[in-house]
Amino acid sequence: MTDPFTMVGVSLEAFTSIGFWTGVGIIAGTYTIFALGLQLNVGYTGIFNFGQAGFMAVGAYSMAILVTETGIDFWLSLPLAIAITMLFGLLVALPAVRLRTDYLAIATIAAAEAVRLFALNATDLTGGAQGLFGFDDSWDEVSDTIEGWLESLGWSNPENLFPLFLVVWVVALILTAIMWRIQKTPWGRVMRAVREDEDAARALGKNAFAYKLQSLVIAAAFGAIAGFFLALNLRFVIPDEFLPIFTFLGYAVLVLGGLANYWGVAVGSIVFWTILEGLRFIDLPVSEVKISAIRFMLVGLALILLMAFRPQGMFGKKEEMVLGD
Amino acid sequence: MEAGALAQSEDLSPFERWREAMRDRPALVTLGFVGLVGVLLIVFEGLQAVADTALTGLSTGSIYALGAVGLTLVYGILKLVNFAHGDFLTFGAYMAYILSGSEQLGVPLVVGILFAMAMTALLGVALEKGMWAPMRRRGAGMLQLLLMSIGLALVIRYAIQYIWGTELRQLDVNDTATVDFLGLSIGRIFLVVIVVGFVVLIATGLMLRFTTLGKRMRALSDNLELAETSGINTSRVILWTWILAGGFAGLAGVLLGATTQLQPEMGFELLLPIFAVVVLGGIGDAFGALTAGILLGVVIEWSTLVVDERWKTAIGFVVLILVLIIRPQGIFGKARAI
Numbered sequence: 001m002t003d004p005f006t007m008v009g010v011s012l013e014a015f016t017s018i019g020f021w022t023g024v025g026i027i028a029g030t031y032t033i034f035a036l037g038l039q040l041n042v043g044y045t046g047i048f049n050f051g052q053a054g055f056m057a058v059g060a061y062s063m064a065i066l067v068t069e070t071g072i073d074f075w076l077s078l079p080l081a082i083a084i085t086m087l088f089g090l091l092v093a094l095p096a097v098r099l100r101t102d103y104l105a106i107a108t109i110a111a112a113e114a115v116r117l118f119a120l121n122a123t124d125l126t127g128g129a130q131g132l133f134g135f136d137d138s139w140d141e142v143s144d145t146i147e148g149w150l151e152s153l154g155w156s157n158p159e160n161l162f163p164l165f166l167v168v169w170v171v172a173l174i175l176t177a178i179m180w181r182i183q184k185t186p187w188g189r190v191m192r193a194v195r196e197d198e199d200a201a202r203a204l205g206k207n208a209f210a211y212k213l214q215s216l217v218i219a220a221a222f223g224a225i226a227g228f229f230l231a232l233n234l235r236f237v238i239p240d241e242f243l244p245i246f247t248f249l250g251y252a253v254l255v256l257g258g259l260a261n262y263w264g265v266a267v268g269s270i271v272f273w274t275i276l277e278g279l280r281f282i283d284l285p286v287s288e289v290k291i292s293a294i295r296f297m298l299v300g301l302a303l304i305l306l307m308a309f310r311p312q313g314m315f316g317k318k319e320e321m322v323l324g325d
Numbered sequence: 326m327e328a329g330a331l332a333q334s335e336d337l338s339p340f341e342r343w344r345e346a347m348r349d350r351p352a353l354v355t356l357g358f359v360g361l362v363g364v365l366l367i368v369f370e371g372l373q374a375v376a377d378t379a380l381t382g383l384s385t386g387s388i389y390a391l392g393a394v395g396l397t398l399v400y401g402i403l404k405l406v407n408f409a410h411g412d413f414l415t416f417g418a419y420m421a422y423i424l425s426g427s428e429q430l431g432v433p434l435v436v437g438i439l440f441a442m443a444m445t446a447l448l449g450v451a452l453e454k455g456m457w458a459p460m461r462r463r464g465a466g467m468l469q470l471l472l473m474s475i476g477l478a479l480v481i482r483y484a485i486q487y488i489w490g491t492e493l494r495q496l497d498v499n500d501t502a503t504v505d506f507l508g509l510s511i512g513r514i515f516l517v518v519i520v521v522g523f524v525v526l527i528a529t530g531l532m533l534r535f536t537t538l539g540k541r542m543r544a545l546s547d548n549l550e551l552a553e554t555s556g557i558n559t560s561r562v563i564l565w566t567w568i569l570a571g572g573f574a575g576l577a578g579v580l581l582g583a584t585t586q587l588q589p590e591m592g593f594e595l596l597l598p599i600f601a602v603v604v605l606g607g608i609g610d611a612f613g614a615l616t617a618g619i620l621l622g623v624v625i626e627w628s629t630l631v632v633d634e635r636w637k638t639a640i641g642f643v644v645l646i647l648v649l650i651i652r653p654q655g656i657f658g659k660a661r662a663i
Contacts, residue, residue, distance in 0.1 A: 102467065103649055
């Protein structure tokens with residue numbers, strides 16, 4: 001047993017600090033992008049992608065490797081990394097979307113774990129457990145410029161990470177708006193038809209297989225973009241940031257916001273991460289390991305209760321939920 | 326041995342022949358293939374190394390199989406992909422640790438094992454009564470159940486982390502004693518794992534095939550509604566399924582803990598290899614789980630002769646993905662759309 005020690009500091013103080021909200025905001029924005037991909041897969045296409053953390057890993061590592069190993073410009077590395085991740089997504093999707101729903105869940109989680117173990121063990125390429133860093137110089141310049149603007153607006157000595165906060169939310173909201181708009185197009189309607197009844201969609205001449213592929217590949221791209229922000233936030237990329245639990249957290253964000261509702265993702269993400277990060281400050285006389293254990297026990301409990309009593313989440317439509325298999 | 330079956334299809338390309346053989350006799354082809362790999366390894370790496378790793382593989386394979394048999398029964402009967410099953414193993418290991426952990430109460434491990442099995446079975450029953458049965462009555466969908474099992478996995482794992490912390494812990498076993506035979510040397514605890522695994526799994530396979538309970542379980546696995554209308558007390562059979570699944574998971578967890586170390590993620594880390602065994606062996610098939618578990622265990626251990634040991638876990642995932650792509654109905658299942 002570890003020695004119990006008393007947590008010092010008053011919990012409420014944290015919630016009034018700009019640093020806390022910037023930190024929570026960046027994670028919430030990152031997970032909004034992350035879970036938008038899941039929303040497209042689960043909420044609108046009816047495929048249970050449990051490998052989103054793997055796509056995030058491929059995106060973040062591709063960017064970091066391109067910048068640090070090959071010396072490609074950071075801004076050029078971003079579209080390249082997205083393309084690589086989409087290609088990887090296609091590679092996973094080609095066999096996976098033929099599988100039954102439950103098998104697809106297992107196959108995608110296995111693919112994600114294979115990526116993580118590759119990153120952990122291919123030390124020459126990925127730096128192994130130490131990971132990669134030093135890829136964000138170009139971002140720092142932009143960040144400084146934004147800080148300059150903030151200062152000229154009258155905010156003396158702005159929060160260091162505030163520019164990242166602004167950028168991640170601009171990107172998250174633009175992507176949400178695009179997905180929300182796209183869902184109203186014929187393409188979006190076919191997606192939902194595939195979710196509701198694949199055979200009926202096929203009978204109408206729609207290529208359900210191709211639509212499912214597109215769904216997973218687009219989700220992979222969202223994973224990659226979330227990976228960039230994760231990497232910029234931490235300033236390094238390590239395998240432990242891509243454990244399966246992060247996909248599960250993405251699902252918690254998704255079902256909290258509600259299935260089949262793109263704007264719900266952002267709200268779900270903000271609520272989820274405010275609570276989860278706020279729980280760091282619970283004032284209990286126990287060790288940090290125990291506090292962290294309590295936080296994740298509560299996530300598990302919340303998932304169980306949410307699925308038992310309000311599976312549609314905050315803003316989901318019950319009639320649009322994929323209930324059967 | 327496969328050549329005879331293929332004599333009539335001479336105009337096929339080698340790849341097509343292989344596919345055809347895979348379709349007709351998947352178990353034979355797989356065993357033949359693994360046997361061939363074994364022979365090649367003996368030629369290049371020597372008999373001693375191959376036999377040693379095969380023994381280790383038998384031991385890890387027994388643990389996979391024990392873990393898989395519970396998962397496969399629950400999966401077959403309730404169509405529930407229980408992501409918390411790996412954490413059942415962890416739960417079992419820590420239950421045994423209470424009694425038989427090093428520097429704990431000093432109770433013999435046999436008693437610890439029985440206690441762990443009973444407690445994990447109890448956990449399974451409690452969760453069935455409190456969570457799964459009510460959800461089934463409400464007609465919950467697959468995604469709901471899947472996410473609930475993930476939530477449950479988190480609750481179990483982090484409750485264990487809350488109580489025992491993240492440090493590595495050990496069960497009180499003699500891990501230096503060895504047994505020698507045929508010029509091979511194996512740790513006594515590994516031999517115990519192999520024997521226990523084989524005995525329990527063969528007994529389970531026979532039970533499923535010949536006893537009334539086993540027949541009822543298979544009936545439920547085929548069609549739950551039909552079993553219910555034909556007068557089987559399904560909720561009772563389901564309860565027994567959870568008792569078996571929990572008990573075997575507890576046993577597998579203790580054996581895993583006895584051969585390695587205890588930490589809160591130990592079971593979850595085994596979940597994907599166990600899924601691989603379930604799929605490979607065919608859902609609901611105890612003998613299939615045994616064979617597939619041994620196969621996977623041996624293949625993973627043999628892989629360490631060729632590639633660095635750190636890739637061992639990744640090999641398990643690669644096997645899982647390959648099985649899902651090539652033969653999602655398992656090597657014993659009939660060729661039907663999955």
